[in-house]
Amino acid sequence: MTTLEESLKSLSLDYLNLLINGQAFSDVTFTVEGRLVHAHRCILAARSLFFRKFFCGPDPPSGLDPASRMSPGSTGQTARSGGGGGGGVIPVNSVGYEVFLLLLQFLYSGQVSVVPQKHEPRPNCGERGCWHTHCSSAVDLALETLSAARSFGVEQLALLTQKQLASMVEKASIEDVMKVLIASRKQDLQQLWTTCSHLVAKSGLPPEVLAKHLPIDVVAKIEELRLKSSISRRSLIPQHQHHHHHDLSAAADLEDQKIRRMRRALDSSDVELVKLMVMGEGLNLDEALALHYAVENCSREVVKALLELGAADVNFPAGPAGKTPLHLAAEMVSPDMVAVLLDHHADPNVRTVDGVTPLVILRTLTSDFLFKGAVPGLNHIEPNKLRLCLELVQSAALVLSREEGSVNAPSPTPIYPPMSTDDQHNSGSSGSLGNLNLVYLNLGAAGSSQMGGGDGDHSSNNSQREAMNRHDPTAYHHHHHHHQSHDHHY
Secondary structure, eight states: OOHHHHHHHHHHHHHHHHHTTTTTTOOEEEEETTEEEEOOOHHHHHHHHHHHHHHHHSOOOOOOOOOOOOOOTOOOOOOOOOHHHHHHOOOESSOOOHHHHHHHHHHSSSSOOOOOOOOOBBTTTTTTTOSSSSHHHHHHHHHHHHHHEEEETTTHHHHOOOOOHHHHHTTTHHHHHHHHHHHHHHHHHHHHHHHHHHHHHHHHOHHHHHHHHSSSHHHHHHHHHHHHHHHHHSHHHOTTTTTTTTHHHHHHHHHHHHHHHHHHHHTTTOOHHHHHHHHHHHHTTHHHHHHHHHHHOHHHHHHHHHHHHOSSTTTBBBBBBBBHHHHHHHTTTTTHHHHHHHHHHHTTTOOOOTTOOOOHHHHHHHHHHHHHHTTBBOOOOOOHHHHHHHHHHHHHHHHHOOOOGGGGGOOOOOSSSSSTSOOHHTTTSOOOHHHHHHHHHHHHHHHHHHHTTHHHHHHHHHHHHHHEEEEEGGGGOOOOOOTOOOOOOO
């Protein structure tokens, strides 16, 4: 580290200590949400134009509220403090305590972490042991900080927070992405708007669902994006040719072509061709979302054959929501797909980015069906299929919670292993629905007692989460590929 960097670092820390030991030499006091914050006029004025104007005017201070000021040169509504020595206490109304402190930390030291402390209990984050890297609470804090930084005219902090939000939304829940989308539109943040609108377009949520969260003109823009991307995918011209170097776009185009060929092969049930593509062309089934595609568009036999290649991760999370094939099968209420995925060790307790498990999806659908008589988003639902799906997933969760040993994630399977090693687990995979009915009858008793969310699978959820925390968290939220063509509901 250079001496200049060292001296700047110690300068930054010295100023930060001045803020932390607030009352030393303090000549201005703010009150925020009933708590006092001691600060120093000369530092605030030196680092922020807003504070400079605030402290320099003739009027005594009545409150600190950047939202109420008029144009930068106006004197009308801006509260100021005259030359008087430490005058009264200045109330801050437009910003919460935590955000105001973050803002001051940045003004004093030039650096700040906008991400909340990990594992700290936070408002609107019920997840115990959450790292708060992209949960609702982290997104809210970043949005509040961004809006405060802009209204106090601290551009560097605003830029820092925008960057933070751009990386958060890649993994955040789709509801949070929409929240950031609206904020970026209000504040005219072009880059953040582009990132979020593409993520929402890829989410596959139908316009009538989007309309509940977004203004109608934004929904129209998202639909326009979807149209554009499907046109550019149909043509063989790579999407961003003029932005990328030629060879980069050619490589992306090649990947796109591979994925299109793979999907055509799956549509015509030609799993042999897919196998050749994996071996000969290095096709990555996970990145191509092969299992997700097959579960949504193909037969049980195709999904089974694809799983038996042993080249796809049955629990691969897709899209900003991080749904696995089992999440999709549960949403589709397809006992066939649920059974074949469970036969190949799909995890009933695996969580989306929002912390939803396939079991939770099926329980929610069941309670909607029982209490409302209908399920939002599904026109027609067969109660038998729903019950069968729920019982299959529930019993798998029970089995998992009994075998404590299987909580740790299994080691990745080599390509094309013999799939008959685990006879007991595979017994149901060869027959068709006949076997399922058998399983279904055996489960009758276990299933009904579990409906209320029995303890059996709660313990396994927690141990599952611990296992996830021990592993590299990034492995569970893969970067969203721009060439994902089936925009359904990943």
